[in-house]
Amino acid sequence: MPAFDExxxxxxxxxxxxxxxxxxxxxxxPDNLKRLQKExxxxxxxxxxxxxxxxxxxxxERIIPFDIVPRVLTGGExxxxxxxxxxxxxxxxxxxxxxxxxxxxxxxxxxPADLVYRNPAFRPExxxxxxxxxxxxxxxxxxxxxxxxxDFYVLEDNARTPSGVxxxxxxRDVQMRLFPDLFAETRIQPVDNYPDELLGALRSLAPASAxxxxxxxxxxxxxxxxxxxxxxxxADKLGVELVEGRDLYVLDxxxxxxxxxxxxRVDVIYRRIDDDFLDPLVFRPDSVLGIPGLIAAYRAGxxxxxxxxxxxxxxxxxxxxxxPEIVRFYLGEEPILKNVPTWRCREPDSLSYVLDHLPExxxxxxxxxxxxxxxxxxxxxxxxxxxxxxxxxxxPDGFIAQPTLAxxxxxxxxxxxxxxxxVDLRPFVLTGADKxxxxxxxxxxxxxxxxxxxxxxxxxxxxxxxxxxxxxxxxVASQSQSQSQTGGEPC
Amino acid sequence: xxxxxxxxxYWLARYVERAENTARLIEAATRLxxxxxxxxxxxxxxxxxxxxxxxxxLFHRDHxxxxxxxxVDYLAFSAGNPSSxxxxxxxxxxxxxxxxxxxxxxxWETINSGWMDTRGVxxxxxxxxxxxxxxxxxxxxxxxxxxxxxxxxxxxxxxxFLRLGTFIERADFTARVLALKxxxxxxxxxxxxxxxxxxxxxxxxxxxxxxxxxxxxxxDNLKPNLVAEFLILKAEMPRSLVACYEKxxxxxxxxxxxxxxxxxxxxxxxxxxxxxxxxxxxxxxxIGLARFLEQFLRDNANLGGLIAEQYLG
Numbered sequence: 001m002p003a004f005d006e007x008x009x010x011x012x013x014x015x016x017x018x019x020x021x022x023x024x025x026x027x028x029x030p031d032n033l034k035r036l037q038k039e040x041x042x043x044x045x046x047x048x049x050x051x052x053x054x055x056x057x058x059x060x061e062r063i064i065p066f067d068i069v070p071r072v073l074t075g076g077e078x079x080x081x082x083x084x085x086x087x088x089x090x091x092x093x094x095x096x097x098x099x100x101x102x103x104x105x106x107x108x109x110x111x112p113a114d115l116v117y118r119n120p121a122f123r124p125e126x127x128x129x130x131x132x133x134x135x136x137x138x139x140x141x142x143x144x145x146x147x148x149x150x151d152f153y154v155l156e157d158n159a160r161t162p163s164g165v166x167x168x169x170x171x172r173d174v175q176m177r178l179f180p181d182l183f184a185e186t187r188i189q190p191v192d193n194y195p196d197e198l199l200g201a202l203r204s205l206a207p208a209s210a211x212x213x214x215x216x217x218x219x220x221x222x223x224x225x226x227x228x229x230x231x232x233x234x235a236d237k238l239g240v241e242l243v244e245g246r247d248l249y250v251l252d253x254x255x256x257x258x259x260x261x262x263x264x265r266v267d268v269i270y271r272r273i274d275d276d277f278l279d280p281l282v283f284r285p286d287s288v289l290g291i292p293g294l295i296a297a298y299r300a301g302x303x304x305x306x307x308x309x310x311x312x313x314x315x316x317x318x319x320x321x322x323x324p325e326i327v328r329f330y331l332g333e334e335p336i337l338k339n340v341p342t343w344r345c346r347e348p349d350s351l352s353y354v355l356d357h358l359p360e361x362x363x364x365x366x367x368x369x370x371x372x373x374x375x376x377x378x379x380x381x382x383x384x385x386x387x388x389x390x391x392x393x394x395x396p397d398g399f400i401a402q403p404t405l406a407x408x409x410x411x412x413x414x415x416x417x418x419x420x421x422x423v424d425l426r427p428f429v430l431t432g433a434d435k436x437x438x439x440x441x442x443x444x445x446x447x448x449x450x451x452x453x454x455x456x457x458x459x460x461x462x463x464x465x466x467x468x469x470x471x472x473x474x475x476v477a478s479q480s481q482s483q484s485q486t487g488g489e490p491c
Numbered sequence: 492x493x494x495x496x497x498x499x500x501y502w503l504a505r506y507v508e509r510a511e512n513t514a515r516l517i518e519a520a521t522r523l524x525x526x527x528x529x530x531x532x533x534x535x536x537x538x539x540x541x542x543x544x545x546x547x548x549l550f551h552r553d554h555x556x557x558x559x560x561x562x563v564d565y566l567a568f569s570a571g572n573p574s575s576x577x578x579x580x581x582x583x584x585x586x587x588x589x590x591x592x593x594x595x596x597x598x599w600e601t602i603n604s605g606w607m608d609t610r611g612v613x614x615x616x617x618x619x620x621x622x623x624x625x626x627x628x629x630x631x632x633x634x635x636x637x638x639x640x641x642x643x644x645x646x647x648x649x650x651x652f653l654r655l656g657t658f659i660e661r662a663d664f665t666a667r668v669l670a671l672k673x674x675x676x677x678x679x680x681x682x683x684x685x686x687x688x689x690x691x692x693x694x695x696x697x698x699x700x701x702x703x704x705x706x707x708x709x710x711d712n713l714k715p716n717l718v719a720e721f722l723i724l725k726a727e728m729p730r731s732l733v734a735c736y737e738k739x740x741x742x743x744x745x746x747x748x749x750x751x752x753x754x755x756x757x758x759x760x761x762x763x764x765x766x767x768x769x770x771x772x773x774x775x776x777x778i779g780l781a782r783f784l785e786q787f788l789r790d791n792a793n794l795g796g797l798i799a800e801q802y803l804g
Contacts, residue, residue, distance in 0.1 A: 046604050047596075223588050232591040242592050247493050258494045260648055260802045261750055 004148045005420050006071065006410040015149075017072040017469060020186045021411065024179075025069070030417055033068065036178050037413055040066050043174050065462035066171060068178065071410045071423055071444040075189075078440055078468040081144065081152055081427070084336030086436045087327060089140045089429045092159055092314050094330040096136035099313060100126045110329050111322050119319075120367065121312025123275060125282060125295055131308055132205045133433045138306040139198070139270075140429040141165075141443075144337065146408045153338045153405065154323070155424060159315035160307060161272050164443040165428050166230035167463050169194060169237070171443075175465040187470040189440035194428070195237035197439060198270075201432030205304050206267045214267035217243045217257065221273045221289045231272050240270075245277075250293030253300040268304045275309050317366045317400045318344065340405060345396040354401040355392070358385050361401045363392065376453065378404055407453055410464070412446055422447045424455050425466065440468040492593065497652045498803040499590035503583050504640075504656030507602075510579035511633035512664045513566050514626040516540040519697035521622070523690065524559065536694065537562040542671050543664075543698055544574055563622060568613045576629055577613065580606050593649040597639035605632030648749055651742040652802070658742070659795055662735035665722055666787050668698050673781035676715040692718050699730050719780060720772045732787060736764040739794070746802070756797040763790050 004010060007018040014022045044063045073081070098105050099116050106113045116122060141162025143155040172191055176183055199216065206214035220231035222244050235242035247257050248266060256263040271278065277287040279294040297303045313319065319326075321342045327335040343350035343361075354361060363375040375388040392399050409420035427442030444464040445455035455461040520540040538557040541550045544566065553571060554561040569575045584606040591599055605628065612625045637657070644650045674680060675691045692713040696702040699722060708725065709717050723732045740760045747753035775783055 045607070046600055223585065228588070232588070236592040241493055241496075243493060244495070247495055258804075260492055260494055260497045260652075 003406040003420075003422065004146065004408045006408055006423070007420075009149060017074045017077075018411075020182065020469075021069065021072060024182060025411065025418055033413055034416075037068050040068055040174055040178055043177065044170070047170070064167065064457045065448060066174060067412050067421075067446055067448070067462050067464045068175070069411050069413055069418065070175060070182075070465040070467045071425070071446075072467045072469060075468060075470050078189075080336065082438045082440070084152065085142055085144075085427055085429050085438055087331060087333065087336055088142060088154065088157070088323070089137060089431060089436055091323070091327045091330050092140065092157060093134065093136050093431060095326050096308070096311060096314050097131075097134040098330075100129065100136075100310065105326065105329055108329070110325050111319070115318050115322075116313060119313045119316065121275075121310065121316060123310030123313075125299070126308070126310040129299055130301075132207060132304060135205055135431050135433070136308040136311050137314070138201055138205060138308075138431050140431070141426045142337075142429060143424055143426050145405060145424045147406050148408075151338055153340050154320075155340060156317075157315040157320060157323070158426075159311040161274065162426070162428070163227045163230055163272070164426055164445075164463075165194065166233040168428070168439075168441060168443045168466065170233070171463055171465040172441075186467070189468040189470065191439045191441045194439045195234070197430055197437045198234075199238050199240075201430045201437065202268050202270055202304075202306055204433035205306070207301050207304055209302055210267035215265060216240045216268040216270065217248075217266050219243050219245070219248070219269050219271040219273055221277065225272075227272065234270075238270075245273075245287075245289045245291050248291045248294075250291060250297050253293070253297045253302055255291070255294065255297050255303045266303065268306065270306045275312065278305075278309065317342075317364055318346075321400060340402045343401040345392060345399040345401060350401075351392075351396050354399075355389065358389060360404065362404050363388065363399055363401045366398050366400060376404065379453075404453065410444070410446065412448070412462075412464075414448070414450070419450070421450070422453050422455065423464070441466040492648055494803050496590045496593050497648065498799070499586040500593060500649055500652045501656040501798070501803065503586040503590065503602075504653045505660040506579040506583040506586070507633050507636050508657050508660040509574060509664070510576045510583065511630055512660075513544060513574065513576050513579070514629040514633075515700055516543045516698050517563060517566055517622075518626055519694055520562065521559075521619070522697060523694055526690070539671070539694060540566060543668050545667055546572065546574060560616070563617070567622075567625070576609075580609060580629075580632075595639065595643040597643045598636060601632060601635040601639055605629075605635070646745075648746060651746045651749075654742045655739060655798060658735045658738040659791060659798075661730060662732055662739070662791050663788065665699055665730050665732055665735070666784050666791065668695055669719065669722055670781065670784040670788065673784055676719045676780055677776065678714075678716045679776065688715070689713060695722070701728065701730060704728060716772060716776070719775060723775065724767065724770060724772065733764070733767040736760065736767055740764045743798075754797075754801045756794060756801050759790070759794050759797055763787075763794065 002010070007015060007021065009015050041063065044066060095105065099122070105111050106116055137159045139162060141158040141164060143158065144152050145155055146152050168191055202216050203214055216238070217240050218231060218235040218238065220228060220242055222228065225231070232242055241257065243257055248255055249258070250256070255266040255269070257266050273289055276284045277289045279290045279292060280287045281292050282295040283290070294303070295309070298305055298309070321339070321344055324335045324339050327333065343354050345351045345354055354363065358375070359377045361377045363377070365373045375385065377385065380388070407422040407424065410423045411418045412421040414421065423444050423446045425442050425444050427438055430437045444466040445457070446462045446464055447453055447455045447460070448462045449460055452460070457463075517540060520536040523536040535557055537559060538547070540562055541547050541557060549572060550557070550565050554565065565572050565575065567576045570578065572578060584602055587594060587599060587602045609625060609628055609632070612621070617625065640650070640653055644653070669676070672691055672695055675688060692715060693702060695718060696705055696713070701722065705713070705718070705721055708721060708727070711717065721728055721731065725731050726733050726737065728734060743757045743760050747757050
């Protein structure tokens with residue numbers, strides 16, 4: 001069966017969300033589209049929106065390909081999605097507060113103890129620490145896919161240092177610069193308030209000892225990091241200093257930054273650096289990126305880290321399989337977003353099923369990310385499958401398996417014309433002291449190679465502007481009709 | 492602002508300025524190499540260009556002879572020369588990236604697109620036209636950078652640190668070029684004979700893109716004492732030492748006003764400016780031009796150290 005297409009559905013004609021896009025594509029000359037596609041690339045490179053690929057010295061800085069055809073969701077679809085995302089992230093935060101606190105979910109037998117407490121991402125340093133408003137994951141990136149017009153599946157919860165939000169914002173900017181007319185015809189919900197929402201959320205979670213105007217900084221590993229562009233972009237939009245570890249120091253359990261006016265106290269650190277590198281006194285002693293004493297200041301309640309230390313225990317692929325139970329346990333609600341059915345290879349029955357069906361399945365490392373170290377059964381050769389089988393048998397606990405989902409496709413500019421390509425969506429979910437906020441949209445990633453299901457930028461994926469449009473065109477038409485029926489002259 | 496960011500801004504400006512200065516040195520040498528002066532032994536405009544960057548020793552470690560090919564390679568592209576144009580632009584862009592939040596979009600785009608445009612050019616075997624295009628692009632980058640800083644930056648500490656870098660580097664370059672030829676500018680020395688002297692004076696002015704403006708100000712032929720006066724004491728000449736120090740002092744004073752505190756760097760800058768303003772042309776030659784410039788170069792470097800100590804540490 002062909003995959004669900006965001007524009008054509010299962011071939012029943014143009015879906016309402018895509019009428020504007022359809023009209024635009026029908027009225028566009030392919031050569032002109034090609035020219036604009038080139039111009040978009042030029043803009044990205046000139047602005048310096050680049051990412052580094054590790055181990056690729058040649059292409060030290062690459063741009064992620066931008067596709068000029070937007071991905072569109074209706075306001076109704078978004079309403080469901082954002083309710084589901086709010087529910088899911090709320091549950092993630094409750095789960096983290098629990099496993100670093102009373103551990104009720106483990107005692108209730110819902111999640112196995114060893115998956116939590118022996119998880120490499122579990123940080124004993126966090127046990128018993130009370131965080132402002134119990135928020136651990138201030139910024140989450142939840143990867144979502146769909147297979148038909150109703151069901152959204154979560155592929156992955158990113159609760160550590162999710163990236164990509166700069167592309168959400170820059171893609172909108174470039175799309176508006178290149179196609180201003182499209183925006184005149186359609187009511188698209190704006191995304192550019194994201195930095196304000198983020199800053200608001202971060203400030204609302206400053207430690208109690210902070211002044212009323214808390215100082216927020218964004219901490220980067222430095223210009224060599226693959227996401228450095230995003231770090232500097234966000235710091236700029238937030239209006240906060242972009243710091244490296246060497247700019248900060250800890251004195252009497254308070255964090256300061258070195259400025260041209262002397263030391264300045266820091267209250268909230270939006271850190272885009274992994275737990276391991278945060279503080280050489282507590283984590284990796286060889287880290288030169290971190291700040292000695294940071295964790296002591298954190299434990300003393302003098303600084304907020306976003307995200308909190310140890311959130312990785314909530315987003316690895318082993319815990320993922322329990323997310324529906326986690327939602328039910330804390331919220332007493334049915335999960336709105338589905339989990340992809342998953343075999344836990346640590347369970348003998350599942351393992352034997354997986355071993356029997358490798359050519360049909362996607363097998364992933366529990367600790368992996370970025371599309372590395374995974375097997376896509378239907379796209380692999382016999383030799384690759386057998387090599388993977390050996391790895392799986394050697395360490396079943398390290399893997400999960402899922403059916404290959406028929407990810408939806410969206411119209412994409414592919415060299416000479418428009419063709420369907422598989423897409424996913426990463427919305428960014430912000431949690432502050434009072435509530436969860438989600439800017440309407442997110443980052444749509446697209447697998448540019450025909451038939452490919454891997455959307456990761458490090459593996460040839462591209463991105464699209466993502467539109468949440470106000471509905472529906474019919475309502476506007478009927479309104480203007482009723483106006484003309486009144487028959488009065490305009491005054 | 493972060494001390495590290497201030498440091499990056501300061502050096503960003505210095506390296507952009509240095510790239511432009513080196514481009515002007517190569518242009519001056521190219522121009523003079525096309526000027527025939529019969530029977531002058533010992534003249535080598537290519538060697539002079541290298542000397543203008545103060546790195547003759549480094550150059551001769553790898554190259555026997557200074558000619559168009561070796562010098563263009565060394566000054567424009569060599570990875571072994573930390574002050575080559577290529578190296579300057581690489582460092583400038585790396586600094587710009589690390590301090591991107593303190594730059595305006597126009598400034599970043601100038602650095603980034605200039606860096607990308609010139610990046611592919613790297614052969615010492617360029618045609619004259621290709622070399623000239625490359626040098627024009629380098630100068631254009633510097634001019635656009637300067638202009639976009641002037642037109643688009645907030646007037647706050649970021650701007651002051653950037654400007655300090657520009658003017659301290661500029662003063663250093665002017666003084667260095669003059670110091671190289673201090674002997675031929677001394678009006679009391681016996682003349683080496685017409686055309687060779689003229690050749691050297693015009694090299695100085697060309698390297699500092701001051702030849703045309705000299706004529707506008709003096710409406711006279713090149714005279715060694717006037718060349719010295721123009722480049723050291725004339726406030727209306729933007730590359731003169733006194734003009735650079737008016738700006739250095741202004742930016743340091745703005746910093747101290749913003750921060751509500753002044754220190755050793757402000758005092759030192761005012762002292763240097765005071766000396767420049769109090770010096771007369773006869774006074775200059777009474778001290779000895781070479782000695783005066785040597786002292787200035789030392790003072791200028793010391794001021795850089797004081798700024799680092801006070802703000803960038």
